[in-house]
Amino acid sequence: MSAAPSHPAALEQARLQFVLRLGDTSLVLAQRLGAWVGHGPALEEDLGLANLALDLLGQARLLLSYAGELEGTGRDEDALAFLRDAPEFRNLTLAEQPNGDFGHTIVRQWLIDAWQLEVYGGLERSSDARLAAIAGKALKETRYHYRFSSGWLVRLGDGTDESHARAQAALEALWRFTDELFSPDEAEALLATAGIAPDLGELRSAWVARIEADLLAATLRRPQAAHYPWYGKRGVHTEHLGHLLAEMQHLPRTFPGVQW
Amino acid sequence: MSDTRTPRPDWPLYEVFIRSRAGLEHKHVGSLHAADARMAIEHARDVYTRRMEGVSLWVVPAAQITASDPAEADALFEPARDKAYRHPTFYSIPDEVKNL
Numbered sequence: 367m368s369a370a371p372s373h374p375a376a377l378e379q380a381r382l383q384f385v386l387r388l389g390d391t392s393l394v395l396a397q398r399l400g401a402w403v404g405h406g407p408a409l410e411e412d413l414g415l416a417n418l419a420l421d422l423l424g425q426a427r428l429l430l431s432y433a434g435e436l437e438g439t440g441r442d443e444d445a446l447a448f449l450r451d452a453p454e455f456r457n458l459t460l461a462e463q464p465n466g467d468f469g470h471t472i473v474r475q476w477l478i479d480a481w482q483l484e485v486y487g488g489l490e491r492s493s494d495a496r497l498a499a500i501a502g503k504a505l506k507e508t509r510y511h512y513r514f515s516s517g518w519l520v521r522l523g524d525g526t527d528e529s530h531a532r533a534q535a536a537l538e539a540l541w542r543f544t545d546e547l548f549s550p551d552e553a554e555a556l557l558a559t560a561g562i563a564p565d566l567g568e569l570r571s572a573w574v575a576r577i578e579a580d581l582l583a584a585t586l587r588r589p590q591a592a593h594y595p596w597y598g599k600r601g602v603h604t605e606h607l608g609h610l611l612a613e614m615q616h617l618p619r620t621f622p623g624v625q626w
Numbered sequence: 627m628s629d630t631r632t633p634r635p636d637w638p639l640y641e642v643f644i645r646s647r648a649g650l651e652h653k654h655v656g657s658l659h660a661a662d663a664r665m666a667i668e669h670a671r672d673v674y675t676r677r678m679e680g681v682s683l684w685v686v687p688a689a690q691i692t693a694s695d696p697a698e699a700d701a702l703f704e705p706a707r708d709k710a711y712r713h714p715t716f717y718s719i720p721d722e723v724k725n726l
Contacts, residue, residue, distance in 0.1 A: 408659065409673075410658055410659065410660065410672060413669075413672045413673050414668065414672040417676065510671075513668070521661065
């Protein structure tokens with residue numbers, strides 16, 4: 367954790383990529399959750415999902431603002447959010463998957479909440495004070511998100527025959543995107559060595575233990591491991607992201623600089 | 627708002643109480659539907675504490691609350707109306723009394 371980076375430029379590039387990955391994941395997931403507003407199964411769930419979306423949007427703003435400063439070319443949070451195309455986005459592939467039914471939304475949320483718990487938890491000890499502060503704030507929010515999503519996972523999985531079948535189907539559909547969560551690439555390995563980011567590989571076992579305990583309570587089966595070739599955090603996305611961005615970016619691209 | 631938002635029979639009503647600050651009592655703020663107590667706490671958090679309204683929540687199944695019958699209101703509450711002497715302000719305190 368203490369070795370000095372041999373290539374400062376490579377380290378700074380890795381830091382920028384990592385901050386974009388975190389920020390884009392929160393931004394894209396916030397946009398997905400926002401689509402539930404007005405369509406939740408009950409007014410209370412509508413508000414619950416909107417609250418999650420707003421927390422995630424707040425995280426995205428902090429992270430993308432920082433990314434803009436690291437990049438140093440004058441792009442602010444809005445330019446990064448609204449004026450990049452899909453290949454420039456670095457979010458987890460899982461985050462961009464469609465809402466599907468409520469079961470899909472909950473399984474996606476729960477998998478990412480559990481990921482954020484580990485990542486933000488590790489980042490609280492980052493040598494990067496800015497990242498550590500953002501992670502500290504985000505961790506409080508994430509603990510509630512996880513309480514919300516894991517509660518629903520158990521309720522659906524251990525609920526009726528139909529809710530169980532839908533939750534299991536969602537798990538089968540989304541599990542293939544989870545390999546990316548804790549598979550560090552060169553950038554993340556470099557950051558772990560420098561003490562800027564936690565070692566993702568080391569976090570995997572804690573995430574798996576948490577996931578398996580919840581699956582047991584929810585009476586759901588963990589799907590077979592499936593390596594999926596899409597790697598959102600390197601800019602290789604499923605077709606869903608482009609559609610999401612078209613909707614999210616339409617207004618600021620049509621009316622540049624628009625305010626309300 | 628569609629028909630799917632109609633509270634379902636397996637989502638009973640819960641009454642929500644919030645403590646606004648440490649040291650103050652919990653006060654009733656409203657009600658909501660939830661499938662279980664854990665969900666009721668989450669719903670109460672999401673619906674009633676978005677603007678820092680409180681530091682503690684209680685949820686109580688509405689069915690567990692026994693309420694007085696409005697038809698008995700006269701019998702229950704009217705008799706207190708003419709008993710002003712039950713208020714401490716009914717009594718004049720002699721000036722000589724220092725500590726009361």
